[in-house]
């Protein structure tokens with residue numbers, strides 16, 4: 001009997017998000033993330049495997065908790081939107097560690113936007129000042145609406161300022177979010193966007209060491225959610241911001257290669273966020289402290305996101321099935337699947 005692999009394609013991922021709502025999903029996913037981050041030490045962890053070219057990067061992100069294995073395939077091509085393609089696309093898989101068989105396959109372009117927002121929101125819920133009401137977003141591309149909805153789900157943020165070098169992107173951002181009840185100020189400079197913000201999210205795409213946010217623009221007490229610097233040679237923050245901040249990361253060996261801290265020495269001090277969740281390290285220690293989440297996206301978050309979507313769609317028509325495992329009746333007779341001599 002052939003074992004079929006459960007599958008959520010793009011259309012069904014979109015239907016699921018429409019059915020349950022972005023904010024509900026991000027809240028539900030945060031619970032899965034928190035429970036997986038709390039057992040961080042049980043996971044097999046390596047920095048993701050990256051293949052760099054002048055066009056962008058293609059990465060594989062594996063992990064395992066010794067019962068379930070997962071990987072995500074993801075690309076990052078900042079010049080893609082100019083050619084009519086997405087900057088980031090992804091798909092991923094869960095497999096059974098016991099026999100190595102794949103179990104669940106999903107599109108992960110939408111799912112990555114949800115999981116990135118859920119991770120950012122989980123971290124900000126712990127680190128941002130509890131009286132935060134206003135977030136500035138620098139970069140209004142594909143991830144931006146998900147980030148905004150994640151922060152509303154986790155922290156109740158409804159007041160946004162947005163800045164993007166592309167006015168069409170900010171227009172799209174307002175068109176998508178204003179009907180959902182956000183109050184949005186479209187800023188013409190970064191200075192204007194961040195002036196009164198309690199939280200600053202940087203979410204731009206450019207394969208360059210940019211200064212999207214300057215040190216002089218960062219006030220005491222701010223939480224910075226730095227999402228766009230996630231690849232060697234691709235950063236967003238002026239390096240001196242890191243010196244004034246407490247820097248929180250996912251998996252240090254990967255963040256030192258890919259995150260904002262690639263600008264610093266290999267022993268630059270960072271706090272692993274999972275240790276804040278489990279009480280081993282303090283989070284924010286004063287209202288004036290600048291907390292900085294140097295987000296790059298780690299495999300355990302994708303593991304949690306895949307687990308969540310699998311459970312949330314189980315037994316519904318949001319899942320279809322893919323015949324991905326060649327499984328002859330006699331496990332030693334793979335050749336039997338080819339009906340030699342029988343016309344096809």
Ligand code: NAD
Pocket residue numbers: 076078081087088112116138139140141142143144163164165166169203204205206210212226227228229230295296297298
């Ligand atoms: P996108 O291309 O859809 O949007 C990026 C936006 O940034 C564009 O609208 C662009 O005009 C704007 N921009 C570029 N340079 C700017 C600047 N100097 N100032 C202001 N705006 C600027 O990309 P996306 O899918 O939204 O992804 C955004 C970034 O987040 C990418 O760099 C991507 O690699 C990264 N990302 C990180 C994670 C993570 O886990 N940390 C996950 C997904 C994506």
